[in-house]
Amino acid sequence: MEHSSRAPSRPALNEDELPAYYHELEDDDILTSFKDFDKQENFEAMDRQTRNPRSSNFCMDFGDDEAYCAFDLGAHSFSQLLSSPRPSNLNARWINIWLPYNQKDTLHALARHYDFSPRLLHLMCDDPPPPKDGHARMKESSATFDSKGSRRSHRSRKSQRSDETNLDSEESIGMTDLMHSTQLEMVRDMGHYRIVDEIWHWSTVDWGRRFVCLGYNSLHNVRSSKREDHDDESDRLRDVPHGKRIWNWLLLTEDRTVISISEDPFPFSDGNLRAHELRTLYTTRRNLVNVFRQLTKAPTPLRDASLLMLPLRHRIGDSEEESAHRATDAPGLLFYYLFEDWYTTYDLVSRREHGYAHELDRLRREMLVRANLQHVDQLHHIGCQLAVLKRVYLSYEKIIERVLKKQEATLASLKNSRIVPGVESLDNSIPYAYSPPGGPQIPEADSLLGVSLSSAARARFERLKDRYMLYALSEIQECIDQKDSLVMMNFNLIAIKESFSVERLTRVTLLLAKVTIVFMPVTLMTGYFSCQFEGMEFTHPSYWYSFAGVLAVSLFFTFIFSIASGTFEGKIVTRTWSRILYDGSRKWLQHRRKRSGAD
Secondary structure, eight states: OOOOOOOSOOOOOOGGGSOHHHHHTOOHHHHHHOEETTSHHHHHHHHHHHTOTTOOEEEEEEOSSOEEEEESOOHHHHHHHHHSOOOTTOOEEEEEESSGGGOHHHHHHHHHHHTOOHHHHHHHTOOOOOOHHHHHHHHHHHHHHHHHHHHHHHHHHHHHHTTOSOOOHHHHTTHHHHHHHHHHHHHHHTOHHHHHHHOTTOOEEEEOSSEEEEEEEEEEOOOOTHHHHOSTTHHHHHTSOSSEEEEEEEEEETTSEEEEEEOOSSTTSTTOOOHHHHHHHHHHTHHHHHHHHHTOOSOOTTTTOGGGOOTTTOOSOOOHHHHHTHHHHHHHHHHHHHHHOHHHHIIIIIOTTTSHHHHHHHHHHHHHHOOOHHHHHHHHHHHHHHHHHHHHHHHHHHHHHHHHOOOOOOOOOSTTOOEEOOTTOTTTTSOGGGSOSSSOOEEGGGGOOSOOOOHHHHHHHHHHHHHIIIIIIHHHHHHHHHHHHHHHHHHHHHHHHHHHHHHHHHHHHHHHHHHHHHHHHHHHHHHHHTSOOTTOOOOHHHHHHHHHHHHHHHHHHHHHHHHHHTOGGGOOOOSOHHHHHHHHHHHHHHHHHHHHHHO
16 A cells, blocks of 8 residues: 655645756656755744654655755655656656565565566565454464364364265365465464564665666664563663664665665554653664755755765766766765765764763672672673674674675676677687577676666765774773773672682681680680589689689690681781791891801
8 A cells, every 4th residue: 555644735836946958857746855955944844744653755856956855755756766767967766665565566666677686676575464362363273273273174074974985185184274374374474574683783885777776774873662661572682782773774786776665663653652762762863863864055054064965966076087977976975875874883882981881880880889790680681782783783693794895797608698798708709600590789887787886986985985994893892801801800800809708717717716725724614613522522713713823824835826827817827837937047048157157
């Protein structure tokens, strides 16, 4: 079903406001939707539409001097635009599609024009997976339907047995229904969006005769309350990075058109988003909105921000050499800046105060105060998140390598092909007699897959690859190494804490042993005085004189024992007595030799 969320009434444009190219298409929707993008009032209205959750798509044609944009076009309008060649002053086109599952007719129109493969088209048209509760209800209803259907088929087979004697064995045991339900379950579990949600580093680079297509997940630094809402999936959610994952398709075609298709972050909300969902939507569209604003010559917000400036339609040089390449550079640069989204990488990984390095530093400070095994669990989940991030940025690196890879001219099969070898081909010595006699012959360069990038875009892709290596992958690897060291540090701190506990227990034990040693002779003396010996009587003063003498002798010998054993004031013995005597005698001999040598 074609989706259109356009406002109910739109002011019609004067005929002189649009070039003759749009009038020749003879499409009322195109004439009423396209507006001059360089006019301030038109830009402000369209800028608000880029942040409208109900906006479905837009199409922008632009050149150095002119730019025209339209929102929420239908599939027929896109077919009209694609089938008519653009004028030379509009050298680039940008088609952006939100809510792709509601615009399958538009995607089919693009696929027919640029010759997408059937699998690529169906992946783009794939429906989003239902919510967990809805998915459970769907499976329950499907199971109920299957059970009813199996009962109906069972009754029908019972009625057929009265009339027929020979039945297929698979039908008799319900194998057809079982196979059908198994296939449905497999399709439901192997949906495209379900795969990219479970495998965050899933990516693809598809080459066609008329396009090159990138498919990848982009990660946005958005804290979600989803981790606390689902207790059953809390562990899985803790093992993936904090933020919002959005799947993107990005295509560059041979007719200088860039197509961007984004996954809807809230596919079942019907555009009714809450405040935190709107903030998430704005964050996921931040890079797209910035690129969109850079394509107008009207005053835009944050125009003077240096990091937001893009060389798409705003250039400083005006020489003949510089302006001659603008027409061919613009599509490749637009393709690059839609893929780059460097602020997301900086915000998610590289920023020290808001990234994983800050979280690891917080855990380190907590460990120094009190280390426990809960820190190991937290470090484990951080390590899982960093591993996912590392694989995601490695997939970006592989995408860039595939995009920059030069397509070599190769002759597939001269015997059964109409491909004519090029001048620089290694096989150009093979005679043309192998080509089929009928039909047109195609130059080998035209048979190659993919669309070549301009030198300006290639240089920026190479620079982006270095940035990923220096500022993303190296930062992630550093955090992984720090996580591993913190795990070892946590165990060492726990061991140190246990050794302190053992030492404290040892000191208490030594103290109790010394008290026992001190009072044991006094106890024996008291037992002696309690005995009734014939002809012997003990007096009060004699008992206390004896008590004081025995206690003094016990304290003296306990003191001598503590010094000799190295346990005085609770110190633990670190050397044996024999080693202490050996070291003492050695030092005494060395001292005697020094004195004798001095004499």
